[in-house]
Each structure stands twice: as C-alpha cells, then as structure tokens.
Amino acid sequence: MPEDPLDHLDTATARPGGRTARVRQAVFDATVAELSEVGYAALRVEAVAERAGVNKSTVYRRWRNKATLVSAAIVERRGELVPPPDTGTLRGDLIALLQEIRLGLKAPWVTALLREAAPRSAKSAELYELLDRFWPERFQVAGAIFERAVERGELPAGTDPDFLLQMISGPLYFRLLMLGRPLDDAFLERTADLVLDGARGGDGGGGAGA
Amino acid sequence: MPEDPLDHLDTATARPGGRTARVRQAVFDATVAELSEVGYAALRVEAVAERAGVNKSTVYRRWRNKATLVSAAIVERRGELVPPPDTGTLRGDLIALLQEIRLGLKAPWVTALLREAAPRSAKSAELYELLDRFWPERFQVAGAIFERAVERGELPAGTDPDFLLQMISGPLYFRLLMLGRPLDDAFLERTADLVLDGARGGDGGGGAGA
Numbered sequence: 001m002p003e004d005p006l007d008h009l010d011t012a013t014a015r016p017g018g019r020t021a022r023v024r025q026a027v028f029d030a031t032v033a034e035l036s037e038v039g040y041a042a043l044r045v046e047a048v049a050e051r052a053g054v055n056k057s058t059v060y061r062r063w064r065n066k067a068t069l070v071s072a073a074i075v076e077r078r079g080e081l082v083p084p085p086d087t088g089t090l091r092g093d094l095i096a097l098l099q100e101i102r103l104g105l106k107a108p109w110v111t112a113l114l115r116e117a118a119p120r121s122a123k124s125a126e127l128y129e130l131l132d133r134f135w136p137e138r139f140q141v142a143g144a145i146f147e148r149a150v151e152r153g154e155l156p157a158g159t160d161p162d163f164l165l166q167m168i169s170g171p172l173y174f175r176l177l178m179l180g181r182p183l184d185d186a187f188l189e190r191t192a193d194l195v196l197d198g199a200r201g202g203d204g205g206g207g208a209g210a
Numbered sequence: 211m212p213e214d215p216l217d218h219l220d221t222a223t224a225r226p227g228g229r230t231a232r233v234r235q236a237v238f239d240a241t242v243a244e245l246s247e248v249g250y251a252a253l254r255v256e257a258v259a260e261r262a263g264v265n266k267s268t269v270y271r272r273w274r275n276k277a278t279l280v281s282a283a284i285v286e287r288r289g290e291l292v293p294p295p296d297t298g299t300l301r302g303d304l305i306a307l308l309q310e311i312r313l314g315l316k317a318p319w320v321t322a323l324l325r326e327a328a329p330r331s332a333k334s335a336e337l338y339e340l341l342d343r344f345w346p347e348r349f350q351v352a353g354a355i356f357e358r359a360v361e362r363g364e365l366p367a368g369t370d371p372d373f374l375l376q377m378i379s380g381p382l383y384f385r386l387l388m389l390g391r392p393l394d395d396a397f398l399e400r401t402a403d404l405v406l407d408g409a410r411g412g413d414g415g416g417g418a419g420a
Contacts, residue, residue: 117387128390135389166389167404170380177327178383179345179376180338194377198408 036108071133246318
C-alpha cells in the first residue's frame with residue numbers, strides 16, 4: 001500500500017488497529033462511497049464525516065481540505081486494488097498492470113471521476129487539483145515495473161517510466177470511454193506487446209523528457 | 211472530406227453551391243455551435259433548425275434524428291480539420307495525424323462531447339449511439355495511413371489499422387483528460403516513434419483481432 005504523505009503528522013498515535021486506524025478506514029470508506037454517489041465536484045466533507053460517524057473537525061484535523069482527503073482515500077484504495085505486480089518479466093508485469101487498470105476502471109468511484117474529467121478549464125480546476133495529487137503517486141507506484149525491467153536488462157537504461165505509463169494506460173481509457181468497447185484479454189495482451197516492442201526498439205521510450 | 215452516408219438520398223438536388231449545399235452547411239454550422247454550447251444530451255433539433263434559419267421539417271427530412279444529424283455534422287467537421295495526411299512516410303503521417311488529433315481536441319464541440327463521455331451506462335446510451343456512428347467513419351479515414359504504409363512495405367501485411375489507431379490516439383486523450391498535461395510536439399513525436407517501433411517489431415500489431 002502506498003504510504004500516505006500525511007502519515008508523519010500523527011505517527012505517535014497511528015498504531016495499526018488502533019482508534020486512529022479505525023477512524024482513518026471509516027473516513028476513507030465514507031469518502032469513496034460519497035465519491036461514487038455524487039462525484040467530486042458535489043462531494044462535501046461534512047457528508048463524509050456524517051457517513052463515517054465522526055466529527056467534521058476530526059476529518060479536517062487530519063486532512064486539511066477536500067482535495068487532500070479524497071486524494072488520500074483514492075491513493076489508498078488504488079493501493080488495495082494494486083499490489084504493484086512483480087511477475088519476473090516485463091511482459092508479465094505489463095499484463096498484470098493492464099488487468100489492474102481494467103479492474104480500476106470498473107470501480108464506481110473511478111467511473112464517477114471519469115464522468116467529470118474533461119479538458120482543463122476554470123470549471124474543472126477543482127478536479128485537477130485532485131488529479132494532480134493522485135497521478136504522481138500512482139505513477140510512482142506503477143513505474144516500478146519499468147525500473148525493475150531496466151535492472152533486469154529487459155529495457156535500456158534511460159527508459160522513461162512516466163512516458164511508458166501514458167502509452168500503456170491511454171489505449172484502455174480511449175477504448176472504454178471513446179469507443180465503448182470491452183477491455184478483453186486479447187486487447188490487453190496486444191497493448192502490452194506493442195508497448196514492449198516499442199520500448200525495446202528505437203530509443204526505448206527514453207528520448208527527451210515528456 | 212469523408213462522404214456523408216446520406217448523400218445518396220438527394221443526389222439529384224445536391225449541386226455544389228446550390229441551395230441544398232447551403233442549407234446543409236447552415237445546418238451543420240448550427241449543429242456544431244449548439245453542440246459546443248449545450249453538449250449532446252441537451253441538444254435539441256428544434257434549436258438547431260432555428261439557429262440555421264430553416265424549418266424543423268427540413269432538418270428531419272434530411273437527417274432523421276438527432277444522432278444522424280450530429281454524426282453527419284461532426285464527421286464533416288472532422289473532415290475539414292483532417293485531410294488524411296500523406297507525407298510519404300509512415301512516421302510523417304503518424305505525426306501529422308497526432309497533430310490533427312491535438313487540433314481536434316481543442317475544438318469547443320469536441321470538448322463538449324468529452325465532458326459527456328464516460329463508461330457506457332443507461333445514462334450515456336444516447337451519446338454512444340452518436341459515437342458508434344462517428345468512430346467507424348473516423349477510423350476508416352485515418353486508417354488509410356497504415357494501409358499506405360503496408361503498401362510501401364513499411365509495415366508487415368496483416369497490420370491492423372483499427373488497433374494501431376487506438377494505440378496512437380489513446381495516449382493523447384489520457385494525457386490531456388487525465389493528467390491535464392500539454393500535448394507538446396515532443397510528446398507527439400515520442401508517441402509516433404513508440405507506436406512505429408511497436409508496429410514494426412513483434413507481430414506488427416497484426417495479431418488476433420481487437
């Protein structure tokens with residue numbers, strides 16, 4: 001599970017299974033449930049607190065605003081969905097990652113966020129505040145599969161995990177959201193193979209920074 | 211410009227520059243303007259007719275419903291934006307296609323549609339009725355660049371343009387909508403190069419159908 005960037009704030013009281021952990025879990029459950037129901041723009045921290053059975057001030061003491069709270073909740077929730085795959089080969093890791101992305105795209109709270117995603121605008125500023133917190137953490141966790149591949153000599157040094165993650169994620173989002181076609185196993189395997197061949201050939205995706 | 215599938219309905223009267231052509235243009239202009247303002251779900255054929263200064267019955271005689279009308283309008287508008295690039299090399303064509311996709315993603319009516327795109331659901335059925343008309347035409351036009359590359363011997367026979375179009379389009383949509391990052395030239399070129407290397411290596415994207 002990726003580490004919550006705010007964990008250091010209450011290290012002293014955050015014993016596994018203790019009250020802090022229970023509150024945290026209840027608040028995250030409530031956040032994801034609210035997100036699934038109303039989306040991000042309409043989500044209210046007050047409603048989350050009520051649903052979790054805690055005081056609003058308890059939530060704000062730990063997570064200073066809506067973006068911080070939702071970001072922490074979905075990073076953890078993605079962490080549950082995604083033990084960063086380590087199958088021993090890059091191809092195996094890529095397919096495992098693609099399966100995990102597919103699984104994520106089925107989660108109601110992901111669907112709710114996708115409904116709100118649109119090109120950046122004043123209207124979408126709040127959503128991007130959230131996405132700007134979420135994606136770097138997500139990419140850091142998922143990018144490990146490319147770093148391992150470089151260590152094993154499967155990819156050239158200088159490979160850019162950030163770029164390859166966009167190449168591997170993009171087709172799934174496009175196929176599901178734009179084409180409305182199923183993310184079947186055959187498509188996932190073909191996507192993995194093309195990115196694999198592409199990353200090995202040419203400059204290995206390691207050219208000028210994205 | 212891609213051929214309108216309904217053109218055969220009034221071949222007899224559709225002279226370039228004639229009244230039919232003027233009405234068609236006015237209706238398409240009005241459709242795209244309405245789409246940009248209210249999106250697809252809220253678009254009303256009556257409002258389009260009023261904006262174009264024609265009778266509602268004129269619109270319905272030519273385009274039998276909202277999906278047919280909007281699909282015809284955006285296929286033509288994309289046709290204006292997109293002379294299918296023929297630069298003489300696959301790499302040149304891919305970069306031209308990516309530039310064209312980037313241009314399209316800036317159009318207000320595309321933004322409006324993107325705001326409505328979400329995983330298929332009862333709520334999104336109407337939008338997908340539209341997308342199911344749009345994408346096959348779009349893919350047919352854009353897929354020509356891969357067919358030419360096969361003819362030139364740049365890609366193996368059995369290359370699947372439909373699959374490669376998803377691989378090349380996906381990262382741009384993902385980067386813009388999910389990451390909110392700019393679609394700079396460097397990113398377009400890296401995307402083209404990776405798909406190019408991937409399509410040449412392995413099975414050339416020509417494996418089992420998508």
